[in-house]
Amino acid sequence: MSNQPDYYALLGIFRDATNEEIKRAYFEAAQRLHPDRNEAPGETEIFLDVQQAYDVLSNIEKKARYDASLSPEEKVLAPIVQRVFYSRESVVRLDETQLIYTLLEWKPRQNGNEVISPPLNICLVLDRSTSMKGTKIEMVKAATLHLVRNLREGDLLSIVTFSDRANLLVPASVKPDRWKMETQVRTILPDGGTEILQGLKAGIKEVRKNLAEERINHVILLTDGQTYGDEDGALASAEEAAKLGIGISGLGIGKDWNDAFLDELAAKTGSSSRYIVEPKEIQDFLEDKFKQLTKVFAENVEMKFEVSANIKLNYIFRLQPNATNIPIQSPIQLGMILRDQPLSLLLELEINPKAVLRDEASLLAGSLEYNIPSQAFPNQPMRILLKREITENANLTPPAPALINALIKLNLYRMQEKAQKDVDAGKHTEAARRLQHLATHLISQGERSMAKTVLLEAEHLQQKQDFSEDGRKNIKYGTRALLLSTGKGNEL
Numbered sequence: 001m002s003n004q005p006d007y008y009a010l011l012g013i014f015r016d017a018t019n020e021e022i023k024r025a026y027f028e029a030a031q032r033l034h035p036d037r038n039e040a041p042g043e044t045e046i047f048l049d050v051q052q053a054y055d056v057l058s059n060i061e062k063k064a065r066y067d068a069s070l071s072p073e074e075k076v077l078a079p080i081v082q083r084v085f086y087s088r089e090s091v092v093r094l095d096e097t098q099l100i101y102t103l104l105e106w107k108p109r110q111n112g113n114e115v116i117s118p119p120l121n122i123c124l125v126l127d128r129s130t131s132m133k134g135t136k137i138e139m140v141k142a143a144t145l146h147l148v149r150n151l152r153e154g155d156l157l158s159i160v161t162f163s164d165r166a167n168l169l170v171p172a173s174v175k176p177d178r179w180k181m182e183t184q185v186r187t188i189l190p191d192g193g194t195e196i197l198q199g200l201k202a203g204i205k206e207v208r209k210n211l212a213e214e215r216i217n218h219v220i221l222l223t224d225g226q227t228y229g230d231e232d233g234a235l236a237s238a239e240e241a242a243k244l245g246i247g248i249s250g251l252g253i254g255k256d257w258n259d260a261f262l263d264e265l266a267a268k269t270g271s272s273s274r275y276i277v278e279p280k281e282i283q284d285f286l287e288d289k290f291k292q293l294t295k296v297f298a299e300n301v302e303m304k305f306e307v308s309a310n311i312k313l314n315y316i317f318r319l320q321p322n323a324t325n326i327p328i329q330s331p332i333q334l335g336m337i338l339r340d341q342p343l344s345l346l347l348e349l350e351i352n353p354k355a356v357l358r359d360e361a362s363l364l365a366g367s368l369e370y371n372i373p374s375q376a377f378p379n380q381p382m383r384i385l386l387k388r389e390i391t392e393n394a395n396l397t398p399p400a401p402a403l404i405n406a407l408i409k410l411n412l413y414r415m416q417e418k419a420q421k422d423v424d425a426g427k428h429t430e431a432a433r434r435l436q437h438l439a440t441h442l443i444s445q446g447e448r449s450m451a452k453t454v455l456l457e458a459e460h461l462q463q464k465q466d467f468s469e470d471g472r473k474n475i476k477y478g479t480r481a482l483l484l485s486t487g488k489g490n491e492l
Helices: 007-011 019-033 043-057 060-068 135-149 178-186 196-209 231-244 259-267 279-294 401-424 428-444 448-464 469-481
Strands: 080-086 090-092 098-108 120-127 156-162 166-170 216-223 247-253 273-276 296-307 311-320 324-326 332-338 343-351 360-371 382-391
Touching: 007 019, 007 043, 019 043, 043 060, 080 360, 080 382, 080 401, 090 098, 098 296, 098 332, 098 360, 098 382, 098 401, 120 135, 120 196, 120 279, 135 156, 135 178, 135 279, 156 178, 156 196, 166 178, 166 196, 196 216, 196 231, 216 259, 216 279, 231 247, 231 259, 247 259, 247 279, 259 273, 259 324, 259 469, 273 279, 273 469, 279 296, 296 311, 296 343, 311 332, 311 360, 311 401, 332 343, 343 360, 343 401, 401 428, 401 469, 428 448, 428 469, 448 469
Parallel strands: 090 382, 120 156, 120 216, 216 247, 247 273
Antiparallel strands: 080 098, 098 343, 156 166, 296 332, 296 360, 311 324, 311 343, 360 382
């Protein structure tokens, strides 16, 4: 195989591509690369290679001989399965703007082989500022001790504490002295202010010491307060961590921390933040996070994309495994794909009338790159191509239940977002009315407890002309948590 090009890569298709997919990929590449249309240096040679690739792969006998010449690594099918759901089967040829929703889902290919859980390289970055005194710090210590006692062989756990300065309390060790670790954890005392940058930099530095592709490299930040003046530095550190393949998850305790900042910080690495009211929930959060990290199939998942002309991408929302808004920029960090849970994105695309002049509307094209810790060889990027047929009349086929469910749940989350924007704009009456409308929808979904929280906050808003900090966070993270599994659909 060393003396010939990768025909599958040239056409941008999988090893198990159908004849129709091979033909379609060839025609797309041929139109793009044909010398009559493209005179860029080197493109003619690529065009000839593409022709050769199609000649081989479209012929059963030639394809069989070519496949037989591949190395064992090259014969492996794509380890990730991609599924795409659309809100409509086709786009109508109309002289007006149209919306289309797309649900993208990736999950491990089921091959019957047991996947070994990768070892962890985790650093806990714990806020020990004065505001953490009492129940908060005691629950943090208890939860940390529980994790120490349940580390698996091969897992690396380091602990950094911070206030207005950082301290490496427990360095990572291949053979940790667990009794010593427990003793050090018990010495944590609250003192000083809150400077997240100090703790974050120390945590990233410790993870870097044992950075390895075969490990899950992650920083878990726990804080109850706002950092002042170092937000930009912390965000820059998170961007650097993302480049290194280090994830950052955040936990906000109580009502005084900056949720927008912690959301943005975690999103830089494809992770998310979580809000808890009661300190007793800290242990549940850490247990859930560690359990999730042991189930990672693929990490450092990155999506590169380009939106087609006359198409506008309005928003991207990750539904699973951690629900959160995704910034509209390429590339985007998506975090991880778990063994037992897909990675799913919901996109809203706006179609300009100029995009429906042909028989087919190309919406978005891109690729998905990822690392599988248990796999020794690199993976080919997965191609992403979103497009719809243009028709004269609307196709009334209902969308897949997975997409309908995702849209219903996401609509609840977006309603609280719009209420917050109303408050920011001084439209308090409109914001309260929107919350009341949200409560009605929540009741229809059986979410009576959340509906009660929303109605109480609507009343507070009418009286005080603003959200309460705990009420706003409860609604934001509560509606986010409602985003459920999207169900099944056709593999593409």
